[in-house]
Amino acid sequence: MKNTYPFKKIENKWQKKWEQEPLFKERSVSEKRKKYYLLEMFPYPSGRIHMGHVRNYSIGDVVARHKVMNRFNLLHPMGWDAFGLPAENAALKEKVHPAIWTDKNISYMRGQLKKMGFAYDWSREVSTASPDYYRWNQWIFLKLYERGLAYQKMAAVNWCPQCTTVLANEQVEGGNCWRCGTAVESKEIKQWFFKITSYAEALLNDLSGLNGWPEKVKIMQANWIGRSAGVEICFKIAGEDETIPVFTTRQDTIFGATYLVLSAGHSLSAKLVKGTKIEKKALEFINQVRREKLNKTAQTEVEKRGIFTGRYAINPVNQEKIPIWIANYIVMEYGTGAVMAVPAHDQRDFEFALKYKLPIRLVIQNGNNSLALEAMPEAYEGEGNLVNSEKFSGMDSSAAKNKIALWMEEKKIGKRKINYRLKDWGISRQRYWGTPIPIIYCEKCGTMPAAEKDLPVALPKKIEFAYKKGVSPLVADEKFYFTPCPKCGQKARREIDTMDTFVDSSWYFLRFTDSKAQKSLFSPGEANYWMPVDQYIGGVEHAIMHLLYARFMHKFLSDIGMVETREPFSNLLTQGMVIKDGAKMSKSKGNVVDPDDIIDKYGADTARLFILFAAPPEQDLEWSDQGIKGAFRFLNRVWRLVNFPCRREVPEDIAKNLEGVLKRKLHQTIKKVTDDIERFHFNTAISAIMELVNLIFSFSFERPKQGSVLPESPIMAESLRTVVLLLFPFVPHIAAEMWEILGEKETVSRQFWPEFKSELAREEKVTLIVQVNGKVRDKLEIKAGLSEEEIKAKALTQERVRKWLANQEIVRTVIVRGKLVNLVVKPGQQPNNDQEIKDTITKKQ
RNA sequence: GCGGACGUAGCCGAAUUGGCAUAGGCGCUAGAUUUAGGAUCUAGUCCCGAUGAGGGGUGGGAGUUCAAGUCUCCCCGUCCGCACCA
Numbered sequence: 001m002k003n004t005y006p007f008k009k010i011e012n013k014w015q016k017k018w019e020q021e022p023l024f025k026e027r028s029v030s031e032k033r034k035k036y037y038l039l040e041m042f043p044y045p046s047g048r049i050h051m052g053h054v055r056n057y058s059i060g061d062v063v064a065r066h067k068v069m070n071r072f073n074l075l076h077p078m079g080w081d082a083f084g085l086p087a088e089n090a091a092l093k094e095k096v097h098p099a100i101w102t103d104k105n106i107s108y109m110r111g112q113l114k115k116m117g118f119a120y121d122w123s124r125e126v127s128t129a130s131p132d133y134y135r136w137n138q139w140i141f142l143k144l145y146e147r148g149l150a151y152q153k154m155a156a157v158n159w160c161p162q163c164t165t166v167l168a169n170e171q172v173e174g175g176n177c178w179r180c181g182t183a184v185e186s187k188e189i190k191q192w193f194f195k196i197t198s199y200a201e202a203l204l205n206d207l208s209g210l211n212g213w214p215e216k217v218k219i220m221q222a223n224w225i226g227r228s229a230g231v232e233i234c235f236k237i238a239g240e241d242e243t244i245p246v247f248t249t250r251q252d253t254i255f256g257a258t259y260l261v262l263s264a265g266h267s268l269s270a271k272l273v274k275g276t277k278i279e280k281k282a283l284e285f286i287n288q289v290r291r292e293k294l295n296k297t298a299q300t301e302v303e304k305r306g307i308f309t310g311r312y313a314i315n316p317v318n319q320e321k322i323p324i325w326i327a328n329y330i331v332m333e334y335g336t337g338a339v340m341a342v343p344a345h346d347q348r349d350f351e352f353a354l355k356y357k358l359p360i361r362l363v364i365q366n367g368n369n370s371l372a373l374e375a376m377p378e379a380y381e382g383e384g385n386l387v388n389s390e391k392f393s394g395m396d397s398s399a400a401k402n403k404i405a406l407w408m409e410e411k412k413i414g415k416r417k418i419n420y421r422l423k424d425w426g427i428s429r430q431r432y433w434g435t436p437i438p439i440i441y442c443e444k445c446g447t448m449p450a451a452e453k454d455l456p457v458a459l460p461k462k463i464e465f466a467y468k469k470g471v472s473p474l475v476a477d478e479k480f481y482f483t484p485c486p487k488c489g490q491k492a493r494r495e496i497d498t499m500d501t502f503v504d505s506s507w508y509f510l511r512f513t514d515s516k517a518q519k520s521l522f523s524p525g526e527a528n529y530w531m532p533v534d535q536y537i538g539g540v541e542h543a544i545m546h547l548l549y550a551r552f553m554h555k556f557l558s559d560i561g562m563v564e565t566r567e568p569f570s571n572l573l574t575q576g577m578v579i580k581d582g583a584k585m586s587k588s589k590g591n592v593v594d595p596d597d598i599i600d601k602y603g604a605d606t607a608r609l610f611i612l613f614a615a616p617p618e619q620d621l622e623w624s625d626q627g628i629k630g631a632f633r634f635l636n637r638v639w640r641l642v643n644f645p646c647r648r649e650v651p652e653d654i655a656k657n658l659e660g661v662l663k664r665k666l667h668q669t670i671k672k673v674t675d676d677i678e679r680f681h682f683n684t685a686i687s688a689i690m691e692l693v694n695l696i697f698s699f700s701f702e703r704p705k706q707g708s709v710l711p712e713s714p715i716m717a718e719s720l721r722t723v724v725l726l727l728f729p730f731v732p733h734i735a736a737e738m739w740e741i742l743g744e745k746e747t748v749s750r751q752f753w754p755e756f757k758s759e760l761a762r763e764e765k766v767t768l769i770v771q772v773n774g775k776v777r778d779k780l781e782i783k784a785g786l787s788e789e790e791i792k793a794k795a796l797t798q799e800r801v802r803k804w805l806a807n808q809e810i811v812r813t814v815i816v817r818g819k820l821v822n823l824v825v826k827p828g829q830q831p832n833n834d835q836e837i838k839d840t841i842t843k844k845q
Numbered sequence: 846g847c848g849g850a851c852g853u854a855g856c857c858g859a860a861u862u863g864g865c866a867u868a869g870g871c872g873c874u875a876g877a878u879u880u881a882g883g884a885u886c887u888a889g890u891c892c893c894g895a896u897g898a899g900g901g902g903u904g905g906g907a908g909u910u911c912a913a914g915u916c917u918c919c920c921c922g923u924c925c926g927c928a929c930c931a
Binding site: 219 | 846847848849850851856857858859860861864865868869870871872883884885886910911912924925926927929930931
């Protein structure tokens with residue numbers, strides 16, 4: 001395009017200036033201004049920023065600049081979630097060390113963020129891969145370990161026997177290894193866990209206090225935690241001392257339990273059939289179910305199948321002998337992995353019982369006693385009144401639940417229990433590029449935590465990746481692997497697994513409050529000043545994992561006295577994806593737009609403006625090349641506002657409107673833009689500025705080529721200055737340059753946000769619409785402040801209204817101040833102007 | 846299956862509390878200007894009707910209300926999360 005504004009020159013110039021003189025200087029706790037901690041989710045240094053980053057950080061930057069102009073003491077940091085698998089994969093593929101690969105990416109991406117003009121306090125930059133940072137991961141681990149919240153247990157992992165390696169869930173495709181296609185097996189290995197479940201209750205309860213979070217995210221977290229209250233009941237195995245505990249939330253249906261089911265993974269499943277005739281068949285079934293479980297591609301429900309063990313359990317409430325089955329529909333990971341089956345009142349049990357001809361017994365009757373076993377096409381899962389339940393018959397479900405639970409506790413056959421869907425957080429990764437777990441195994445002393453003074457347990461720089469498949473590469477480094485026991489000094493082995501990178505990101509927001517701290521992970525004073533994060537912005541894909549881990553970690557750090565707040569993020573904005581041609585941008589789809597190309601062709605301001613204007617932040621945003629051009633066109637148009645000469649003399653007719661019309665619009669725009677930024681409606685804020693710019697151009701009175709001549713007057717000058725100030729948060733470079741062109745000495749970022757004056761925004765005349773029976777018939781220009789009588793009288797004199805009143809009687813008049821008059825009529829006599837106002841409803845706006 | 850969000854013009858979207866549906870942008874049409882262009886300016890742009898009066902219109906259907914894009918119920922469709930959770 002020709003004749004475009006010199007965005008490259010301008011953006012370069014101001015980025016250099018801002019490098020010398022950042023928007024935020026180092027802020028301190030002692031500052032008197034109100035604090036505001038603004039945070040966008042920090043990126044993984046994958047190599048280049050993508051449009052999702054551009055969107056995320058453009059949103060944040062608007063808020064940042066707006067807050068600075070409103071004189072907040074702002075914390076707006078940026079850093080790098082720098083550990084992770086891609087670096088290690090790149091190391092294998094490109095023969096480059098993960099640290100070098102990561103550092104190179106960080107410095108390129110940092111440059112890209114600067115090219116976008118994002119205003120961060122770079123003095124607080126952190127990289128989670130730096131020993132200064134990850135040593136505190138290790139410190140946190142030790143504190144968790146001290147309190148029994150970090151522990152080791154055997155856990156199933158995905159294992160590829162061909163590659164002899166552990167696979168992440170994401171690397172299992174249809175039950176097969178993503179690399180070699182071999183069927184993945186489940187393998188039990190010892191792993192470290194964080195006991196997030198002991199915070200389940202707090203994580204759930206405190207959701208209700210998060211008023212600044214999207215309802216959707218809170219619901220997702222609540223579902224993920226999955227609390228359910230019930231009873232754990234012990235069923236004796238007939239002829240043995242051993243019992244099988246089952247968990248149920250429907251203890252009111254226990255008299256209807258007609259069989260007991262174990263999951264295939266249950267330890268008793270194999271044990272119960274041992275030495276019996278069906279042992280071989282049963283074991284075959286168990287293995288088959290395990291394989292199916294692993295192969296999780298089948299998102300649809302598989303057919304229920306099971307096998308009778310030949311053994312029986314005793315229902316503790318009535319001593320009834322019920323058969324024990326093994327079935328594929330029981331989840332091992334939830335509850336106890338065993339379930340009492342009540343086919344009449346659970347659809348899954350119902351289907352299973354029908355298939356295997358197991359007895360079904362009705363024990364809950366619905367409200368109108370209309371349930372009959374023979375006529376039931378499906379289980380009745382609702383509540384009702386108990387029947388066939390001995391002394392509990394006749395009670396309603398909720399009363400019976402209580403009574404039965406108490407009675408069981410008294411008789412010691414069961415106890416009330418809360419179960420969670422949430423499981424402990426497995427943090428062991430058999431990888432190099434992560435935080436080493438600070439644990440030492442000594443043959444004599446056992447599992448020993450590293451001493452605090454020995455932190456960081458540094459990741460060795462030299463590493464052989466392909467030493468031994470399936471084990472962390474750290475095993476190859478003898479200097480690392482073998483270390484003296486911190487207790488007895490004997491030769492001992494280090495833990496060679498590293499931590500899940502979600503550990504790194506679960507507390508980085510706290511590190512930012514004091515990122516240079518050497519003696520502790522951060523000083524409580526700084527953290528308590530800045531926390532909580534006032535506004536957190538990021539993708540909704542982190543609704544569960546990251547946000548749950550961060551809340552957990554924050555609560556733990558709060559419990560050990562590091563920070564006072566109980567929740568880390570008081571407001572959360574989840575921004576939508578950037579999509580193109582209806583799909584998320586991805587290399588495989590070939591629909592990626594590279595931010596660098598857009599910056600090069602149109603400039604950072606255009607990229608920012610488009611992405612903020614095209615859709616509100618929470619919604620997905622469809623990339624549009626035309627839309628980018630539109631944004632660019634607008635900036636060129638704005639540029640012309642200050643780059644053509646103004647005339648001294650203003651024609652009289654124009655001057656008259658300038659004072660009234662322009663001034664009012666100016667103040668209305670200030671109000672709208674301010675409100676819209678505060679509620680994150682950037683698209684409408686920008687459209688309001690566009691309207692103001694359009695109005696300013698409508699006052700131009702000579703049109704030489706390439707532009708317009710604007711009248712010179714105080715209100716015009718004020719309008720131009722205000723447009724620039726309002727634009728600054730969105731498009732800072734062009735705004736800074738225009739501010740200078742307008743002859744202002746002090747830089748635009750030091751300016752106050754324009755002040756809205758309601759008396760200047762008020763319209764002299766109000767346009768009321770006049771409705772008859774709810775249909776718009778006319779518009780009425782009236783002076784503000786007329787009485788209802790006057791308004792109605794005026795409405796009745798309008799020719800266009802009278803037409804609709806012929807042969808009608810006015811039965812009601814509704815007046816909404818400043819908005820409308822609605823005359824409700826029905827056929828009758830013709831009204832006259834003296835007719836009394838009857839049944840008038842007045843509403844204030 | 847359960848939970849949630851959403852459906853407005855040719856396209857992106859606006860309508861904050863129930864009060865003129867479609868602001869702003871894109872695209873399109875016509876004209877002006879021009880170094881003939883992916884520039885700029887002016888006018889127009891939901892549908893029917895004749896450029897009028899008027900009528901219709903926010904996925905479909907019903908309801909509440911003086912008044913419904915907005916509230917209630919039913920249906921259709923799209924997207925997201927979880928998924929045999931006892």
